[in-house]
Amino acid sequence: MKFSGFRVFAEALKGHTGWRPLWRNPDPKPSYDYLIVGGGGHGLATAYYLAKTFGRSRIAVLEKGWLGSGNVGRNTTIIRSNYLLAGNEPFYEFSMKLWEGLEQELNFNAMVSQRGIINLFHTDAQRDAFRRRGNAMMLAGAGARLLGREELRAMVPFLNYDNARFPIKGGLMQARAGTARHDGVAWGYARGGDSHGVDLIQNCEVTGFRLDRGKVRGVETSRGYIAADKVGVAVAGSSSRVMAMAGMRLPIESHVLQAFVTEGLKPTIPGVITFGAGHFYISQSDKGGLVFGGDIDGYNSYAQRGNLPVVEDVAEGGMALMPMIGRARLLRMWGGVVDMSMDGSPIIDRTHIDGLYLNGGWCYGGFKATPASGYAFAHLLATGAPHETARAYRIDRFARGHVVDERGAGAQPNLH
Amino acid sequence: MLIPHPLLGLRDAQEFTYLGDARLIDRPDPSAPDAEAAFCDYVFLRDNPAGVHREFWFHEQGDRSWLVVTRDTVTHEVLGAELARDAALSRTRCSK
Numbered sequence: 001m002k003f004s005g006f007r008v009f010a011e012a013l014k015g016h017t018g019w020r021p022l023w024r025n026p027d028p029k030p031s032y033d034y035l036i037v038g039g040g041g042h043g044l045a046t047a048y049y050l051a052k053t054f055g056r057s058r059i060a061v062l063e064k065g066w067l068g069s070g071n072v073g074r075n076t077t078i079i080r081s082n083y084l085l086a087g088n089e090p091f092y093e094f095s096m097k098l099w100e101g102l103e104q105e106l107n108f109n110a111m112v113s114q115r116g117i118i119n120l121f122h123t124d125a126q127r128d129a130f131r132r133r134g135n136a137m138m139l140a141g142a143g144a145r146l147l148g149r150e151e152l153r154a155m156v157p158f159l160n161y162d163n164a165r166f167p168i169k170g171g172l173m174q175a176r177a178g179t180a181r182h183d184g185v186a187w188g189y190a191r192g193g194d195s196h197g198v199d200l201i202q203n204c205e206v207t208g209f210r211l212d213r214g215k216v217r218g219v220e221t222s223r224g225y226i227a228a229d230k231v232g233v234a235v236a237g238s239s240s241r242v243m244a245m246a247g248m249r250l251p252i253e254s255h256v257l258q259a260f261v262t263e264g265l266k267p268t269i270p271g272v273i274t275f276g277a278g279h280f281y282i283s284q285s286d287k288g289g290l291v292f293g294g295d296i297d298g299y300n301s302y303a304q305r306g307n308l309p310v311v312e313d314v315a316e317g318g319m320a321l322m323p324m325i326g327r328a329r330l331l332r333m334w335g336g337v338v339d340m341s342m343d344g345s346p347i348i349d350r351t352h353i354d355g356l357y358l359n360g361g362w363c364y365g366g367f368k369a370t371p372a373s374g375y376a377f378a379h380l381l382a383t384g385a386p387h388e389t390a391r392a393y394r395i396d397r398f399a400r401g402h403v404v405d406e407r408g409a410g411a412q413p414n415l416h
Numbered sequence: 417m418l419i420p421h422p423l424l425g426l427r428d429a430q431e432f433t434y435l436g437d438a439r440l441i442d443r444p445d446p447s448a449p450d451a452e453a454a455f456c457d458y459v460f461l462r463d464n465p466a467g468v469h470r471e472f473w474f475h476e477q478g479d480r481s482w483l484v485v486t487r488d489t490v491t492h493e494v495l496g497a498e499l500a501r502d503a504a505l506s507r508t509r510c511s512k
Binding site: 238240241244249250251252253254298299300301302303307309342398399411412413414 | 417429430433434435436437453456457459460461462463464465466469471487489490491492
């Protein structure tokens with residue numbers, strides 16, 4: 001079933017009776033070549049690229065709940081590639097390029113909207129650091145623009161430029177960044193994978209791994225045993241729990257990150273604005289709601305809800321940056337459980353168990369990485385070698401001393 | 417969340433900063449032959465359980481004592497708290 005403007009027109013004439021479900025709902029087969037554990041954005045993208053780009057078959061995705069029921073539907077939908085480190089920037093720029101072609105690739109409207117992101121700075125030292133990051137971005141082909149105070153004021157006049165503690169001196173802009181419809185991304189990859197023969201198996205919780213002489217043989221699930229040659233785990237938020245079933249301890253703590261959305265308003269905020277110093281970032285959805293968030297709560301949590309001190313902190317950050325949002329009423333707030341890795345960077349790697357692979361540790365930034373993460377993980381599963389942009393994301397980097405610490409904050413998850 | 421401080425009674429968790437798993441109280445022996453690997457595990461690896469978790473909280477905005485708080489990571493229910501000093505003294509490491 002191909003989507004097109006003509007198809008919408010034709011269906012309108014037929015009373016919309018011709019639409020079909022986007023994917024099958026198959027029962028699990030006894031064995032597969034590739035099993036992907038986790039039917040979120042990263043898992044579905046992995047299965048899609050494994051089937052479509054790498055031409056593999058006999059692939060299944062196992063999802064505990066329904067497809068896209070975890071963090072892919074809980075994030076604040078921002079896509080960007082404004083990183084500094086050589087281990088990060090090419091990977092996120094690869095992801096950005098995949099975002100730019102995603103809708104044509106999937107024939108699905110993921111509402112990718114390149115409305116730009118601006119990171120605000122408040123001091124000379126911050127300006128220097130942002131200039132350096134902008135240069136790193138330009139070297140990777142991501143593009144960047146350093147905005148002065150007056151230039152910025154012409155673009156976003158509603159900010160409080162004369163805040164006593166954090167006066168705004170300018171911003172670093174990536175015009176190609178933006179937002180995407182997060183559920184649509186999951187559905188698009190699911191539909192694409194299904195049409196290339198991937199079995200998407202929902203309500204199927206993995207309860208254990210069957211290991212034999214250092215090799216994975218298959219997984220025990222709530223719907224019976226499924227044999228597999230290769231098992232890729234992409235369950236960020238719950239990576240520690242799942243990998244513990246294979247006897248592994250990970251360099252990860254699970255934390256809760258909250259997000260907020262207001263009632264729908266007329267267009268006011270042109271892109272994404274981040275106020276790092278005040279623990280606050282904001283954008284406006286196509287429906288008009290102001291979508292914003294701040295820091296993680298800062299303690300281990302699997303609760304998918306946070307506590308009020310961070311709500312207060314985020315609200316204070318918002319009021320300090322743009323006092324006008326004090327008039328907006330909060331519609332919803334929620335929390336997601338994120339894999340906080342010890343250096344703030346992800347893991348896409350094989351494990352010491354033959355045939356068992358891990359994709360996790362995405363901290364609070366997994367959504368923007370969805371296409372590249374899926375592509376790189378599929379590359380690893382299909383070829384046995386890391387994708388050229390994901391070579392830094394080895395699990396043994398902590399022991400080797402090659403951490404990828406984008407924030408320079410040290411080995412402590414609640415500092416990232 | 418309210419933390420039952422053993423000396424000060426119920427205190428708001430906002431007064432504390434968080435360090436994480438209280439297993440860090442058992443620092444590896446730096447002169448052991450496998451000290452490098454043991455310290456790598458100590459610094460980077462965590463159990464990260466869903467459920468009851470013993471963890472360090474520092475009463476930074478209060479009496480600046482370190483506590484070992486027992487808390488459920490699924491419900492955020494705080495089940496108890498003791499002074500980290502008492503927890504350390506009850507371990508063999510500090511018994512000499």
